[in-house]
Amino acid sequence: MPDSNQHQRPTPLIESRVCIDDSFGPFSAKLDPTDREGYLTPFFTLDTVRELAVCTQQLCAEYGRDSETIHVLSILDVADSRAGHEDQPRVVVVQIRWQYLDEGAESAVSIIEPNQDGLYQIGSDDWAWGFVTWSCPRGSQTPWHLPHCDCCHALRPEVVGTDTAGPD
Template sequence: MTNQPASRPAYEIPAHLSAAAHAALDATHAAREQLGRAMVVTAAAAVRDILTGDNPDAPFDATAVELVEGADSSLFPTGRYWTAAGGERTFTEAVGLAEAGNGIHGMSEWTAYLDDSTRDVWHKLCTKLPDRNGQPAYRLDLIRAAALQLDQPPAPARQPGGMVETLVCANDRDRYYALVDPADQRDGYVKPWFDLDTVRRIAEATQADAAEYGHDAVDTVHVLEGGDSAARHDGSAEPLKYAVVLVVCWMYLGGEQREQAVEVLQPNKDGRYAIGGHDWCWYALDGQLNPQIPFRP
């Protein structure tokens, strides 16, 4: 039997395949983003309902809750939570064993959707805790979770000349001065631009946190500096100085997003760097150091 040359293609590929594939991927990403947002807000609502007996208007005191990551990457509550004063309590102490058990069971049905597929949403709202029985544990910030918009809002229109200096924070602890454009907000969180000295301080703080809590829980900032002793074009011998600012997302290194694990930040025309951008959920602080979400100077 001889092989005959093909006289026509065995099959045809639709001309719009590339556009359709990218549209499908964009839709999948958007769906995961929306799912993550909805489940994070639902987790905050579940804590409220457990502590108030499903009375949304009743007062309650909870600012963070512990979630543990299972073998399938989904999160589930342990019943441990924190009050505004920093006190640590359990649902059992607050509402009794039966009500706590039922509440945790119901909450788990929602937090199960907080997994690898929605990690980009929930992980930035969490602080890594010591492992619990060999499983990764996180402290979910309920205040930031409840403030999250259910739908990804469109980027706000930019107004000319809008940069203002303000104090910003991303973890309820470390505060830095930065320049912020009030028109450039996402869910009320700002995109601060830091000078190099402040970037060095952020780098030191993130590396210390990574050493304490683990690199899988903290994106680290690094400032690489060097110089050139060669004479400048104007004839002066003053050495040139260079700085390269890197952000390393360690949790990406072992997965499909490893090529995005290291980001080299480019300074703006004023030599400032947008550390973390919107993804770190930076928020502005007022004169009493209270969060301003959204920021209204």
């Protein structure tokens, strides 16, 4: 059952990049920069959700039933096409918590609906999302959405290198 509060955001969203540890991500996201008990609540475009889905399914294949997977299902709605609407697929984003499957579908499966901006909130309370950081020349770690380092005022590099995929 989707969380009815997931679509309400009192704070303006910022653009940044997020990851979980250095093993999952980085992904571009919009989010409320206020952390919730140490974790972030990112919102993703459908294209990013598709990337994320591939990664979750690969992790599940590797680690088994203790994993969660995201799935993007789509179908071209023939009725909409006949009614003169543009050929846009209908999309459903599904989250499966394999570890809860024995408790029933209500515990294990959620449909994730887009917010008013068409963004999807993935793993909000359950996943330990953190900011991707970048390193200044002095080695200071700065969250991705900040364009310069507070320590030395160096500007963020435009290209994500291998050392920029760690959480803050």
